[in-house]
Amino acid sequence: MTHLMTTRFDPPVLQWRDDHDDAALVRLAAAGDVPAQERLWRSHVATVHRVCASQLGAHDAEDATAETFLAAFRTAGSFDPGRGSVQAWLLGIAVNQVRRRWRADRRVAAILDRVHTRGRGSSVTHDHADAVISRVDSGALRVALEQLTERDRLLLVTQASGDLTPEELGRVLGTSAGTAKVRLHRARARLATVLESFPAHTNG
Amino acid sequence: MNQSHTPHSSPDPAADAIRAALPDPDVATTERIAARIADGAIRDARVSAPGRTARRRVGILRPALIAGVAALATGVALLAPGADPSGTNPNRMALGPDVAAAEALQVAGTTVADGGDGWHPLRAGEFHYTRSSDELVFGRQRVITEQWIDLDGTGRTRISREPLFRAAGTRYFVPAQTCQSFERVKPGAVPDMDPTPTTLPAGSAIPACWSSPYAPIGLGHPVGSIIEAPPAGAPVEVDALFVAFGDTELEYGGLVREARTAAEARSTIPPGATLAGAAPLGPAGVTKPAGEPLTDEQVETDERGETPKVQPLLFDPATTWIEVESAPTISADVARKPGDTPAMMLPGSDFHWDRAIPLADVANLPEDAKELGALLRRQAMDMNAAEVAKAKAGKAAAVFNSDREATVALAVQLLTEAPMSPAARRATFTLLSDLAEASGATVDRDVRLADGTPTLAIAFPIAQPAQYDDGTDHRYLLYFDERTANLLGTRFDYGTTDTSISRWTPPARVTSTEQTPRD
Numbered sequence: 001m002t003h004l005m006t007t008r009f010d011p012p013v014l015q016w017r018d019d020h021d022d023a024a025l026v027r028l029a030a031a032g033d034v035p036a037q038e039r040l041w042r043s044h045v046a047t048v049h050r051v052c053a054s055q056l057g058a059h060d061a062e063d064a065t066a067e068t069f070l071a072a073f074r075t076a077g078s079f080d081p082g083r084g085s086v087q088a089w090l091l092g093i094a095v096n097q098v099r100r101r102w103r104a105d106r107r108v109a110a111i112l113d114r115v116h117t118r119g120r121g122s123s124v125t126h127d128h129a130d131a132v133i134s135r136v137d138s139g140a141l142r143v144a145l146e147q148l149t150e151r152d153r154l155l156l157v158t159q160a161s162g163d164l165t166p167e168e169l170g171r172v173l174g175t176s177a178g179t180a181k182v183r184l185h186r187a188r189a190r191l192a193t194v195l196e197s198f199p200a201h202t203n204g
Numbered sequence: 205m206n207q208s209h210t211p212h213s214s215p216d217p218a219a220d221a222i223r224a225a226l227p228d229p230d231v232a233t234t235e236r237i238a239a240r241i242a243d244g245a246i247r248d249a250r251v252s253a254p255g256r257t258a259r260r261r262v263g264i265l266r267p268a269l270i271a272g273v274a275a276l277a278t279g280v281a282l283l284a285p286g287a288d289p290s291g292t293n294p295n296r297m298a299l300g301p302d303v304a305a306a307e308a309l310q311v312a313g314t315t316v317a318d319g320g321d322g323w324h325p326l327r328a329g330e331f332h333y334t335r336s337s338d339e340l341v342f343g344r345q346r347v348i349t350e351q352w353i354d355l356d357g358t359g360r361t362r363i364s365r366e367p368l369f370r371a372a373g374t375r376y377f378v379p380a381q382t383c384q385s386f387e388r389v390k391p392g393a394v395p396d397m398d399p400t401p402t403t404l405p406a407g408s409a410i411p412a413c414w415s416s417p418y419a420p421i422g423l424g425h426p427v428g429s430i431i432e433a434p435p436a437g438a439p440v441e442v443d444a445l446f447v448a449f450g451d452t453e454l455e456y457g458g459l460v461r462e463a464r465t466a467a468e469a470r471s472t473i474p475p476g477a478t479l480a481g482a483a484p485l486g487p488a489g490v491t492k493p494a495g496e497p498l499t500d501e502q503v504e505t506d507e508r509g510e511t512p513k514v515q516p517l518l519f520d521p522a523t524t525w526i527e528v529e530s531a532p533t534i535s536a537d538v539a540r541k542p543g544d545t546p547a548m549m550l551p552g553s554d555f556h557w558d559r560a561i562p563l564a565d566v567a568n569l570p571e572d573a574k575e576l577g578a579l580l581r582r583q584a585m586d587m588n589a590a591e592v593a594k595a596k597a598g599k600a601a602a603v604f605n606s607d608r609e610a611t612v613a614l615a616v617q618l619l620t621e622a623p624m625s626p627a628a629r630r631a632t633f634t635l636l637s638d639l640a641e642a643s644g645a646t647v648d649r650d651v652r653l654a655d656g657t658p659t660l661a662i663a664f665p666i667a668q669p670a671q672y673d674d675g676t677d678h679r680y681l682l683y684f685d686e687r688t689a690n691l692l693g694t695r696f697d698y699g700t701t702d703t704s705i706s707r708w709t710p711p712a713r714v715t716s717t718e719q720t721p722r723d
Binding site: 041045046049050053054058062063065066067069070129130133134135136138139141142145156157159160161163188 | 229
C-alpha cells in the first residue's frame with residue numbers, strides 16, 4: 001500500500017537532481033517513495049486541476065484532482081512510458097474522474113447539445129478555427145468555452161493543458177490518434193463558431 | 205509550469221491560447237488538494253485488506269458490443285414516458301394510481317397466469333420459440349435474436365439485423381475493410397480494440413465474416429471483387445461508428461450513412477482532412493454532384509423521426525472498395541447447444557436460465573412461490589458466484605452486485621424465454637413481488653414503448669459498489685403489458701445514455717426450426 005505524506009503541503013525532504021524525469025518519478029512513486037509522489041503531484045497538479053476545474057464546481061474539481069493522484073499512485077506500477085507521457089497518463093485518469101462526476105441529466109443534455117450544435121452546420125476549416133482561437137483574448141475564450149458542450153470543453157482543455165499530441169490525446173480519450181485529431185478539429189471549429197458570434201475580442 | 209514536459213516541435217497557438225485562458229489553482233486550492241490526497245491515502249490504507257478483490261462491474265447482462273457495424277445514434281429516447289392521450293385505458297390491469305411495485309406484480313401475476321389457456325409442457329418434436337429484439341446502447345439498428353429450443357436444449361439461434369435506411373436491391377460501393385471485434389474490459393481500462401479497420405488489398409478474397417450480421421460492410425451482400433476505386437459517378441456509402449462502452453465514450457468518426465459519388469470522395473478530400481459538407485440522406489441515399497463542398501453536419505436518426513443529418517467521416521484515399529447489394533435483413537444461424545446464451549448477450553457469460561434449469565425440467569418447476577423462490581435464489585447465487593470467479597480470473601463475466609439482483613435477472617429470463625406453466629409463472633411473479641418489496645422497487649405508470657404500447661414499468665434498483673458509484677441511480681426496468689401483463693421488455697438504466705433495451709414477443713410452439721409463429 002502506498003504511503004503519502006501525512007502533513008499538509010510539506011516541502012520536499014530530498015533534493016532531486018534536475019534530470020530526474022517523470023517516468024523515473026512514477027517508478028519511484030509506484031514503490032511508495034513519498035518524495036517522488038510529492039514531486040509528481042506538484043509537477044502536474046496545476047495541469048490536472050485545470051482540466052477538472054473546467055468541467056466541475058470548485059469542490060468537485062479539488063476532489064477529482066486529488067482522486068486523480070490517488071488513483072495514479074495506486075496504479076503507478078502499470079504506467080508504461082512507451083505509451084505516452086506521464087502527463088498524458090495523468091490526464092487520462094483525470095478525464096475519467098471528471099466523467100464519473102457528470103450527472104446523468106447533464107450527460108444527456110451534453111449529448112443533445114452536441115446534436116444540435118452540430119446541426120447548426122459549422123463550415124469552419126481547422127486552420128481558420130485555430131487562427132480565430134489564437135487571436136481572441138482570454139476572457140472571451142473562457143466565456144466561449146463555457147458555451148460548448150461538456151464533452152467539447154473537456155476535450156479542448158485536456159489537449160491544451162497537456163499540450164498533448166494526437167497519439168496522447170487518443171490514449172486519454174480511449175480512441176485512435178486519427179479520431180482524436182478529428183474530434184479536436186471539430187471541437188475547435190465549434191469553439192471558433194461561438195467566438196465568431198461574439199463582438200470583436202482580439203488580442204491586438 | 206510543468207518543467208518535465210517535453211514541448212512538441214510543432215507550434216499549436218490555439219492550444220496555447222486555451223491553456224493561457226484557464227487559471228492555475230491558487231495556493232489555498234493546492235493546499236486543500238494536498239490535504240485531500242493525504243486523507244485519501246489514509247483512507248485507502250484503512251480500507252485495504254489482504255486478499256480483498258473488488259467486484260468488477262463488467263456489465264450486468266448488457267448486450268455486448270459485437271464485431272462489425274453497430275449503427276449507433278446518440279440521445280435516442282426509445283421509451284417515452286407520457287400519459288395515454290385518449291384517457292383511461294379500460295383494459296388496463298386493475299391497479300390504483302399509487303400502487304406499490306409489490307402489489308402491482310401480484311396483480312400482474314394473476315392476470316398473466318389467467319391467460320395461459322391450452323398450455324402444455326414442451327413435447328418431443330416441438331420447439332420452444334422465442335424472439336427478442338435488442339436495441340444496443342446508442343443503438344439505432346435493431347438486432348433480432350430468435351431461438352428454437354427442444355427438450356434437449358439443442359436447436360437453432362438466428363440473429364438478424366434490420367436496415368433502417370436502404371431499400372432492398374440498392375447497389376452501392378463501400379470501403380472494403382476487415383472485420384473487427386470488441387472485447388469487454390474492466391471499468392476504467394481502455395478497451396482493447398482498434399477503431400481503425402484495416403483496408404483489404406484490391407483483389408483479395410472476400411472475408412467469410414462479411415456474411416455475418418456484424419460485417420463492416422453494413423447491410424449489403426458483396427457483389428464482385430475488391431477494387432481500387434469505384435467507377436466514376438457510382439454511389440458510395442461511407443460509414444463511421446460511435447461507440448459507448450460503460451461510462452467511456454469512444455468515437456472514431458461520427459455517425460454517418462452518406463452516399464456520395466466516388467469521384468467526389470476521391471478528388472475533393474485531401475488526406476487527413478475533415479470533410480466539409482454533406483447532404484441530407486434520403487431513404488435511398490443521395491448522391492452529391494462531384495466537387496460540391498460538404499458541410500459538417502451529423503447523421504443520425506432516432507425513434508422520434510427527426511430528419512437525418514450527415515456527419516462526414518475522416519476519409520482515407522487509400523481505401524479499397526467493394527460493391528454490395530443491400531438486403532432486407534442479414535442473418536446468421538448457429539446450431540444451438542444447451543446453455544447457449546444468445547449472441548447478443550455478454551460473450552462469455554454463463555448466466556442463463558437453461559444452465560440453471562434444464563429445459564426438460566421447466567415443466568416441473570415448483571408452483572409454490574416460496575419453494576420456487578428458494579430454488580431460483582440458490583441457482584442464481586451459484587451462477588453469480590461462478591461469474592465472480594471468472595471476473596477475478598480476468599475473463600469476461602456478467603457479475604451481479606447482489607444475489608437479490610441475480611435472482612431478479614434469473615426470474616426475468618424464465619418469464620421471457622422458458623416454457624413455464626401458468627402456475628409456475630404466477631409463482632415467479634409472486635417471487636418478483638417479494639423481491640420488489642425487499643429492494644424498494646418502484647412503479648412508473650403510463651410509460652409507453654416507442655411503438656406506443658402502454659406498459660406498467662417496475663424499476664428494481666441496481667446497487668453499486670462504492671468504487672463505481674457515480675452518484676446516479678441505476679435501475680433494472682421491467683415493462684409489462686398493461687392488459688395482458690406479459691413481460692414486453694427490459695432495460696438496464698445506468699443513469700447515463702449507456703442503456704440497453706430488450707423486447708420480447710410472447711414465446712410460442714413450433715414443430716421445426718424453419719418455422720416461426722408467423723408462418
